[in-house]
Amino acid sequence: MTNRFILNGTSYHGAGAIGHIKDEVKNYGFKKAFVCSDPDLIKFGVTDKVLKVLTDAQCPYVIYDDIKPNPTIENVQHGVEAFKTSGADFIVSIGGGSSMDTAKAIGIIITNPEFADVKSLEGVAPTKNPCVPTFAIPTTAGTAAEVTINYVITDAANNRKLVCVDPHDIPVVAFVDPDMMSTMPKGLTAATGMDALTHAIEGYITKGAWEMSDMMHLKAIEIISRSLRKAVDNDPQGREDMALGQYIAGMGFSNVGLGIVHSMAHPLGALYDTPHGIANAIILPTVMKYNAECTGEKYKAIAEAMGVNTQGMSQEEYRQAACDAVQQLSTDVGIPTNLKEIVKEADLDFLAQSAMDDACRPGNPKDPSFEDIKNLYISLL
Known part of the structure; x- marks a missing residue:
C-alpha cells in the first residue's frame, strides 16, 4: 500500500x-x-x-x-x-x-x-x-x-x-x-483548541492512519492537552504551543482523514450555525466511547499523551481514562457538556442522515448505521 x-x-x-x-x-x-x-x-x-x-x-x-x-x-x-x-x-x-x-x-x-x-x-x-x-x-x-x-x-x-x-x-x-x-477571546480559544484536539484524536484512530501520521497526531495530542488551558488564560507560551500543536494535527489529518465527530458536527453548523469547535468538543467524548472497541491499544497512547498514568490499567480502564481526560479538558476550558441548547428533536433524522452523507464518515474506525448516529445525538440531549 x-x-x-x-x-x-x-x-x-x-x-x-x-x-x-x-x-x-x-x-x-x-x-x-x-x-x-x-x-x-x-x-x-x-x-x-x-x-x-x-x-x-x-x-x-x-x-x-x-x-x-x-x-x-x-x-x-x-x-x-x-x-x-x-x-x-x-x-x-x-x-x-x-x-x-x-x-x-x-x-x-x-x-x-x-x-x-x-x-x-x-x-x-x-x-x-x-x-x-x-x-x-x-x-x-x-x-x-x-x-x-x-x-x-x-x-x-x-x-x-x-x-x-x-x-x-x-x-x-x-x-x-x-x-x-493573542487577541482571541477565551471562548474562541477554547473552541478552536478543542477542534484541534478533535483533529488529532480522530486522525490518530481513523482507518487511514499509519506510522507517520500517528507520530504527528500523538505529538499534537500531547502539546494541545498541556497547553490549551494556558492558552485560554492568554499565557504567551500556551499560545505559542497551541499554534504549533494545531498545525502538527493538521499535517496529519489532512493526509489520512477524520471520522464521525466531524460528520456529526458539520450539520450542526449548517442547520444551527453552531461554532464548529464547540460542536466537535461536545460530541468527541461520546463518539470516543462508541469507537473504543475498534481502536486496539490506541486509547492507551492517547491517555498517556494527555498525562494519564496508565500503569496497571486494563484495556477497559485506559480506554475510559482517555475519554475522561478529553471530557475533563473540555470542561476545564468551559465547553458545554451536551447539545440540549442546540439540537431540536424534530431535526434528528435530518442531522443523522446528513452525518451519514458527510465526507468524513467513511474514515471512522467503526462503521456506523443511521440509527447509531441518531442514537449518539440523542444521548447528548
Missing part, C-alpha cells in the same frame, strides 16, 4: 513569523494581494498587522471581507467576482477556518472555472489546476487550514456543509504566528 503525504512548500513558525511575508512576496515576484479576512478581524485591527507588512513590502492589496463564520456558497461566488476585478496575482488569507476556507474555494474556482457553482467541489473534485497562489496566516489555533488540503463551505439553501478535499488548494506558504492569535 502507498501512502501520500502533502504539506506546504514553506511554513514559518513563532512570534514575528508574519514579518517574513515581505520575503516571500519578493521571492515569488507577486505584484498585488487579494486579502481575505473576516469583518471582526478587520474591525479589531488584527488584519492591520499583516496589511502593514504588505505596505512595508510595497505590495498593494485589495480587501475582501464578505465572509461568514460558516462561509457560504454566496460568500465564495462574491469573492470570485471580486478577485476577477481586483488585478491581484495572489491571495492572502487572514483568520480562522472561515477566511482560509473561503480563500481556498475562491482560489480553486479562479483557476478551475468549471467549478463555479461551488457545489461540484464537494468531496474529491477532479480539478486540474493548482489554486491561485495563497499565503495563509491563521488567527486561531484550531482548524490548521493553512496546512490542509481540506475546506468546508455551507450550502445554506439545503442546510448542508460541503466538505471539499483537494490537493490543489493547499497554501504555498503558511505563517503561523502566535502574536496573531
